[in-house]
Amino acid sequence: MLYEQSRLAVGLFLMMIALVIGLSIHLVRRVSSPSGYFAAGGQVHWGVNGIAFVGDYLSAASFLGVSGMIATVGYDGFLYSVGFLSGWIVALFLVAEPLRRLGRFTFTDALDAHFNSRGLRLVAAISTLVVSIFYLIPQMVGVGALVTPLLGIPNYIGVMLVGVVVTVIVATSGMASTTYIQFIKGILLMVVATVVAWSVLERGLQMPQSPVVLDELAAVEQSDGRLQFDLPGCRVAEDWRERPAFAAGFLRVYQGDESAPWQIVSREDGRYRLRQTQFLERHEDGRWLYNGAPADSQRLFLVGTPARLTYEGRDVQATGPLSPLSFLRTVYHSELNLWPHKTYLDELGQVQVFYQKPVPGAELFQPGGLFALRSGSWTERLDFISLMLALICGTAALPHILIRYYTVPSQAAARKSTIVAIGGIGFFYLISLILGFGAMTGGHLNVMDSNMAVPLLARSFGMALFAVVTAVAFTAVLGTVSGLIIAASGAVAHDIMDRVLGLTMNATEKVVSGRLAAVLIGCISIYLGIVFEGMNVSYLAGWAFALAASANLPALLMALFWSRTTRQGVIASVLVGLVSALALIMLSPEMYLRYGLLASEAPFALNNPALVAIPLSWLTLIAVSLRTRPPA
Amino acid sequence: MSKVSFQVDALVRAKRRIGLRMVLVYAVLYAVFVLSHVFFPSFPGRDWDGISWGVLAGVALMVVSVAMAVLYHLLCSRIEREFRP
Numbered sequence: 001m002l003y004e005q006s007r008l009a010v011g012l013f014l015m016m017i018a019l020v021i022g023l024s025i026h027l028v029r030r031v032s033s034p035s036g037y038f039a040a041g042g043q044v045h046w047g048v049n050g051i052a053f054v055g056d057y058l059s060a061a062s063f064l065g066v067s068g069m070i071a072t073v074g075y076d077g078f079l080y081s082v083g084f085l086s087g088w089i090v091a092l093f094l095v096a097e098p099l100r101r102l103g104r105f106t107f108t109d110a111l112d113a114h115f116n117s118r119g120l121r122l123v124a125a126i127s128t129l130v131v132s133i134f135y136l137i138p139q140m141v142g143v144g145a146l147v148t149p150l151l152g153i154p155n156y157i158g159v160m161l162v163g164v165v166v167t168v169i170v171a172t173s174g175m176a177s178t179t180y181i182q183f184i185k186g187i188l189l190m191v192v193a194t195v196v197a198w199s200v201l202e203r204g205l206q207m208p209q210s211p212v213v214l215d216e217l218a219a220v221e222q223s224d225g226r227l228q229f230d231l232p233g234c235r236v237a238e239d240w241r242e243r244p245a246f247a248a249g250f251l252r253v254y255q256g257d258e259s260a261p262w263q264i265v266s267r268e269d270g271r272y273r274l275r276q277t278q279f280l281e282r283h284e285d286g287r288w289l290y291n292g293a294p295a296d297s298q299r300l301f302l303v304g305t306p307a308r309l310t311y312e313g314r315d316v317q318a319t320g321p322l323s324p325l326s327f328l329r330t331v332y333h334s335e336l337n338l339w340p341h342k343t344y345l346d347e348l349g350q351v352q353v354f355y356q357k358p359v360p361g362a363e364l365f366q367p368g369g370l371f372a373l374r375s376g377s378w379t380e381r382l383d384f385i386s387l388m389l390a391l392i393c394g395t396a397a398l399p400h401i402l403i404r405y406y407t408v409p410s411q412a413a414a415r416k417s418t419i420v421a422i423g424g425i426g427f428f429y430l431i432s433l434i435l436g437f438g439a440m441t442g443g444h445l446n447v448m449d450s451n452m453a454v455p456l457l458a459r460s461f462g463m464a465l466f467a468v469v470t471a472v473a474f475t476a477v478l479g480t481v482s483g484l485i486i487a488a489s490g491a492v493a494h495d496i497m498d499r500v501l502g503l504t505m506n507a508t509e510k511v512v513s514g515r516l517a518a519v520l521i522g523c524i525s526i527y528l529g530i531v532f533e534g535m536n537v538s539y540l541a542g543w544a545f546a547l548a549a550s551a552n553l554p555a556l557l558m559a560l561f562w563s564r565t566t567r568q569g570v571i572a573s574v575l576v577g578l579v580s581a582l583a584l585i586m587l588s589p590e591m592y593l594r595y596g597l598l599a600s601e602a603p604f605a606l607n608n609p610a611l612v613a614i615p616l617s618w619l620t621l622i623a624v625s626l627r628t629r630p631p632a
Numbered sequence: 633m634s635k636v637s638f639q640v641d642a643l644v645r646a647k648r649r650i651g652l653r654m655v656l657v658y659a660v661l662y663a664v665f666v667l668s669h670v671f672f673p674s675f676p677g678r679d680w681d682g683i684s685w686g687v688l689a690g691v692a693l694m695v696v697s698v699a700m701a702v703l704y705h706l707l708c709s710r711i712e713r714e715f716r717p
Contacts, residue, residue: 075676075686082665082690089658089697093651093704101644329682365684366677373673381670388666392659415708419701426694433687561648 009467010151016471017165020181020478027173027180034510037174038105038490039406044179046413050420052179053404055186057084057395057421058428059135059480063189063473064142065541066429068450070436071304071457072339073369077436080542081429083388087395087545088425092418095396098560100405100414106490107399107552108499111559115567118500123574125495127551128399130578132488133524135398135544136481140529143477145451146470159529166478167522170485171515178482179407185472185479190428192472196454197431199461200438205330206318208305208443214276214356217253217262221270229253244344250277250353252346258292263355278303278339278447280352282596290448302456304445307358308335324434331437332361338440339447340369343593350596354447364440379605386611387542393614394545397552400480400487485521492517542608543585550577550613558621569625577617584609643715650707654700665693 031037044052062084069077103110108124140159147158169177217234219227227236235254237243245252250261251274262274278300283289291299310333311319319330341354367373371384395401405414439445439453444460446452455473459466493514497503505513555573558565585591589599590607606612668675668689676686 075684078687078690079669082693085694085697086658086662089700090655092701093655093658097647098644325683328684328687332679332682332684362677362679362684365679365686366675367669367673367686371669373669385666385670388662392662412709412712415705419705422701423698426698429694430691561652 006463006467008464009470012467012471013147013151013474016475016478020169020177020475021165023180024169024172024177027176031173031176031511033507034105034494034514036176037511037514038486038494039403040175040179042406043409044407046408046417047420048179048183049404049408049413049417051186051424052182052407053186053401053417053421054424054428055182055184055189055476055479056401056404056483057425057480058186058189059139059142059476059541062425062428062432063193063476064145064451064454065138067432067435067439068453069370070432071439071445071453072447072450074338074364074437074440076367076370078433079367079371079388080391081432083391084395085422085426085429086392088418088422090392091396091401092415092422094557094560095402096405096414096418097411099402099556100408100411102560103402103406105403105406105494106487107402107556108491108495110402111552111556111570114559114565115570117567117571120567120571120574121495122500123571123578124552124555125491125500127574127578128491128495129488129521130582131397131544131548131551132399132484132491132521133528134547135400135541136484136488136521136525137528137532138541138544139477139481139484140525141532142451143474143481144529144533145449146455146473146477155533156530160526162474162477162481163522163526163529166481166485166525167519169478169482170489170518170522174489174511174514174518175403175407175486178479178486179404181475181482182479185475186424188472189476190424192469193428193431193435196458196461196465196469197434197438199465200434200442200457201324201327202321203461204319204322205306205309205311205327205334205441207309212301212303212305216265216276217274219251219272219274221272227251227272231255244346245351245353248342248344248353250342250344250355260292261351261353263353275356277356278354280354280448282349284348300446300448302444303337303339303356303447304440305337305443306334306441307337310334327434328437330361331441332365334361335359336361336364336441338364339445341447343599345596345598350593352448364437382611383606383608386546386606386608389614390542390546390549390608390610393549393553393610397548397556398544399491399548399552400483403487403490404483481525485518485525488521489514489517492520546585546608546610546613547578547581549610550581550617552577554614554618554621558618558625562625564625564629565621566625566628566630568628569621569623572624573617573621576620577613580616581609581613584612643711646711646715647708650704650711654704658697658700661693661696665689 066080099110102113107128108121111124112120143162144155144159148155218230222228233255245261249264252259253262261279263277265275266273278291281289293299309316311330335358338357338359339354341352343352372380408414435454439457442457442460444456455470458469497513551574555570584604587604588607589602592599592602678685
């Protein structure tokens with residue numbers, strides 16, 4: 001069975017909910033002013049804020065997504081970690097102190113500090129909303145992936161449950177409760193990740209004791225073109241050679257009422273050898289089928305084992321405890337069973353087939369799993385550059401990160417808290433490397449849900465660790481989502497209602513409007529979490545980074561550092577960055593797959609829009625600013 | 633302009649100069665890291681004593697991030713002390 005419920009896990013989950021709601025209610029009395037609600041009064045200690053930054057940033061995308069990506073594709077997942085951390089350097093060197101100096105509650109405050117323009121505030125608030133909502137999607141998808149197996153409830157109920165909890169957190173005491181929840185979460189994440197990584201190293205690497213044996217079939221092509229199988233009752237369609245499955249390297253084999261794509265392992269002189277796969281396809285009634293049955297039928301099986309284990313120059317069954325370096329060295333010299341996938345369209349729609357492929361460890365430490373850089377294709381190269389550009393530019397433009405600078409009392413405190421964040425986040429990403437490769441080799445990998453790699457890895461050490469990891473991953477989502485909701489509610493209540501529409505509100509009314517906005521954003525996040533179920537959360541986060549980097553960063557940096565910047569230039573830059581990044585995402589190959597079409601049909605070849613949208617936004621700002629410069 | 637606000641402006645400018653220089657240095661390192669993957673994609677897979685160059689380079693960049701962050705703080709703190717009335 002892939003997932004089983006644990007009372008301990010459910011107990012910890014409920015305890016976390018009680019803890020965060022209790023904390024929020026306890027702090028609600030302190031939140032009577034807009035400063036208290038949106039910026040926790042601006043008096044948070046830099047050390048607490050630094051760890052809260054860690055908690056805010058290490059979202060589901062990092063804790064679940066990065067390790068999950070390393071577990072399924074290897075080194076390419078690690079490249080995300082490098083990009084994510086690098087973004088903090090831009091935030092520290094260029095943004096932290098000026099932002100603290102110029103703003104009050106929101107990203108818009110700092111952007112508008114020199115211009116005092118209603119139009120600018122409106123577009124910046126819209127950009128904050130769009131970026132926050134895009135970043136909310138991977139968090140809510142991650143929470144669905146976690147809560148569903150943990151509580152044994154359907155995905156949509158899990159997402160709704162968490163959406164309601166997080167909305168309560170934000171709608172009660174705003175940034176105050178959010179800060180302390182993120183602080184607790186930051187510490188828990190680092191401790192739990194360290195414990196799991198230590199457990200992986202202590203166990204070392206081992207060959208599977210009861211390996212999954214994949215079924216095999218043999219078939220011979222007859223003179224009339226039909227296939228004769230060695231197993232009675234098996235058949236293929238008459239036009240099997242014309243089917244998209246065959247072109248992709250598979251054969252759909254029918255047995256009784258059921259059918260499945262089998263991998264063509266070899267074919268020689270009309271003799272075919274086929275191997276069992278795992279596959280995801282849509283049924284006629286619209287349901288997703290996992291290995292030909294609904295998810296609750298538990299037909300999926302866990303994989304991820306070494307095919308050959310080479311330790312200190314010889315093949316072994318188990319290594320015993322390893323240091324981090326010996327662990328990586330052993331993976332490098334061994335051979336692992338990976339499960340890559342191919343997608344094709346047949347008469348029922350899109351079919352995603354996962355098949356076993358033994359891969360030398362050395363190959364897992366070079367690009368290829370996600371970024372086919374070795375293929376020499378310029379599309380792949382540009383897509384990679386685009387993603388890495390989005391990651392380094394995105395962090396310093398994420399509204400929910402930027403507003404945390406208003407919670408500390410001074411610019412020096414903003415700087416010090418960023419350094420704490422860089423240390424904590426860097427430490428976590430180093431550990432992710434062990435977690436990812438540990439999950440890849442631990443025999444507990446669900447090929448169709450890379451987001452569950454770390455919780456399932458923890459389960460291989462016992463249900464207690466699984467329960468703790470899922471509960472902590474749950475707080476990871478809570479902390480980040482509450483940060484995002486407060487950023488978005490600030491954009492609605494402070495930027496739009498107060499400063500754009502000019503609604504006259506006293507302090508209490510401003511806080512109430514912030515709370516109402518939080519409820520609205522919470523409802524939107526629930527809806528999006530259900531719609532985007534199943535996508536890798538790090539991948540989705542890459543889009544949020546691209547949006548932030550395109551829409552916000554050029555405007556913010558130029559407003560801070562280029563004296564010729566005009567309000568018209570900033571407005572045009574934010575709009576062009578936002579619209580172009582959104583449009584290119586909608587036309588990207590990955591979105592075409594979501595539409596049920598083939599990726600090759602997408603009009604824009606790159607999955608990440610940053611390489612086009614960021615320069616476009618920058619050039620727009622320069623051109624418009626130069627044209628709208630007031631006469632000297 | 634008062635003496636205090638002039639000093640604040642000078643302090644902001646001095647820290648900004650350090651930030652811009654350091655971000656430029658880091659951007660070059662990051663660009664080298666990214667472009668080495670683009671133009672020499674098999675380079676990360678080669679090993680030094682069983683550890684891949686890609687992992688070594690990535691970890692080195694992370695360590696450099698932390699080191700530069702601390703250095704930036706030390707430089708800014710020194711300037712702040714100099715400007716303190």
